[in-house]
Amino acid sequence: MMKQKVTFFWFRRDLRLEDNLGLFQALHSEFPVIPLFIFDEDILENLPKNDARVSFIYDSLKKINEQLTAIDSSVLIKKGKTTAVWESLLTEFDIQKVFFNKDYEPFAIKRDLEITSILKQINIESYSFKDHVIFEEKEITKSDGLPYTVYTPYKNKWLEKYHLSGQAPEYDTKPLFSNFIKHQFTFPELAVIGFERSAIKVLPHNLTQITEYKETRDFPALDSTSYLSPHLRFGTVSIRKLVNWANRKNQTFLSELIWREFFIQILFSFPKVVNHNFKSAYDGIQWRNNEDDFKRWCSGTTGYPMVDAGMRQLNETGYMHNRVRMVVASFLCKHLLINWQWGEAYFAEKLLDFELASNVGNWQWAAGTGCDAAPYFRVFNPEIQQKKFDEKGIYIRKWIPEFDLGYNEPMVDHAFARDRAISTYKAGIVK
Template sequence: MDKQEVSFFWFRRDLRLEDNVGLFQALKSKYPVIPLFIFDDSILESLPKNDARVGFIHQSLSKINQQLQELGSSLLVKKGKTIDVWKSLLEEFDVKEVFFNKDYEPYAIQRDTVICEILEANNTITYSFKDQVIFEEKEITKADGLPYTVYTPFKNKWLEKYKAMAPVPEYDATGMFSNFNKNSFTVPTLEQIGFEESPIKVKPHNLKFISNYQDIRDFPAMDKTSYLSPHLRFGTVSVRKLVNWAFHKNDVFLSELIWREFFMQILFSFPKVVTQNFKSAYDGIQWRNDEEDFKRWCSGTTGYPMVDAGMRQLNETGYMHNRVRMVVASFLCKHLLIQWQWGEAYFAQKLLDYELSANVGNWQWVAGTGCDAAPYFRVFNPEIQQKKFDEKGIYIRKWIPEFDLGYGKPMVEHAMARDRAIATYKVGILK
């Protein structure tokens, strides 16, 4: 029996039908399009069985499938090693074309290179597209073609290029939805892929506070942030729609979106930053890396209320307010002299919005080892941060109910820890 001739659109970090570049292009194919998502065992095997991010992905896929069912189609969801899944699909279908949106992380680049080689050996044409950023790879560079390593000139060039084309085009594929393959695939349950519901949930994003974002963003008790980051991470929102909207609403909020692309460009251009210092001069620092100290930091029992509230919020919800992230990260690297890779790995386990480029970039920024980083002698004082941004202790009391009962003694004295950190960095920085 002849195999069905089809094209595939491969969902990855773009879990939406709306304004999806690769999907828009796929639906122009002369072959019926099967939408596909693969739960990659290479990623899943390191995750806890109640990982909230897997639950959010599954929820997003179920929403997409519901939309497709209304069109007489459905989503094909597979689980396994990506390479094995594609080999199986090539046996089952006559795959003429495969469309997908680019991913710029080292693992994804390696995976996509291998998959494209397998597909092209099968005479399957592959097409990849820019979707999760406004500008990718080498689109924003210095005059000599080298990548920027300082944010402000990157931002200026980014804005100059954006303004020349604003608004960036959006991709409405609704008129082509009839090109989806007519099928009735069944999306496996969360349990069928080996996972279970988590008590931690991704919140809906909320943009109603953006007009005065710069005035309220640093105060964690106000809880008036957008909660957009997990949605950007998994592509349940379109970055083009968001940037076109933010450009007219708030410059500071737009700057945060540009920081996201700056760190993505750094990761793409300098993949060593995943595990190594961007500034190799910092390789000589002698970290204490005390495991008991690290456990106290992880559990939110350092004796510094702002640090402990942040870590407890993270452990209970998968979120942490951005101002507090800087305070807790600085405390780990500077007060405890524990290298940033330990904190980065812990955040990677816990954060609902975990994004490799931003996580690595921000941790190295705080540690002083990254591009355009805070100077090594900048050491946040957690008590001053608390007085400035949670003066009445509302945020702290929310996450530390025992706070008013006489909170524990700080595990390390600030002035001593600051002096120790600066002295350690001075000695350790390679000349």
């Protein structure tokens, strides 16, 4: 390929052509745009070869490539250590500018600083854009400029700022498609990347039932949630379009989207939460961390049907209903006194929608050690949760087919576990 001057757009967590701000800006540059995706070996080496999320990323890229093929363009797919890939690209192409959308996780921030530093050394301009959230970093702060650590005032400030701006702007990239480079790069097979197709699939998102979201969202048997979370995680949908839609249609659903941004802001402002309690006062808790108990929780054999159904749903599908997530997380931390980090790591391995900020934030919420967390003395009773939200046992029977044959005895008595949890937490709190 002749070394013509080109602009690169680097896909990461924004796997779509439509309403993609970084791509929109790249397509406005004066050079033809090469869209790039890097399968990062630093991430891949820790995943099973049939990881469902890799299959989803691959399929999303393939859809993008098919759209580009129709206009005589394509996506450039690379695999390797990100730094090494970029160093190779810089010798292969005459790159003038690089565009990408921001990622707010600690690993991504470090990676992006490394790449932009390499580019700067050889006078290549790089540009990053806010695309993953409506409000980023320090856009929603208290009057003293410090980040919010409680959700409700954060939400109120978020809504105030959103409504003042009218709505989130949307960016129509389609009229600019002629600015993609006219070249057909080879699109690799999944096996070439070193992976095989997973039997677990990311389901299409569905917004048709969201009109009754407030009334139905806590009942797992109704299956009335949107299945949007993996699509938000990997950016196959635009958060701007989604928030504007939710603002018109359902404020409860909008609040859930704001929770996502709250946790992203917490992770950015307090990166220690990845490996440490947000509230250091809880660092003295003496976790039991019994490995056999943990295995029973992971396999869905605790004897508590709501907990077990949730874990089996997760293991078989990569999904778990949100209400059930709260129940299983509380059970691990409070009933079994196992450190939230064990559960967070298991969810990170299994969830199709795994997003570090929300995963850490919600696990610390359940454990009582995070910002705006449930108090330590709040211990969900799995049996009461089942009666309230799956009274007829429809959800439970779906995931526990042997339920009516005589189910296992609970591995620990609820009253005993509750008292043990409260006393252990109380003793462990650093005054």
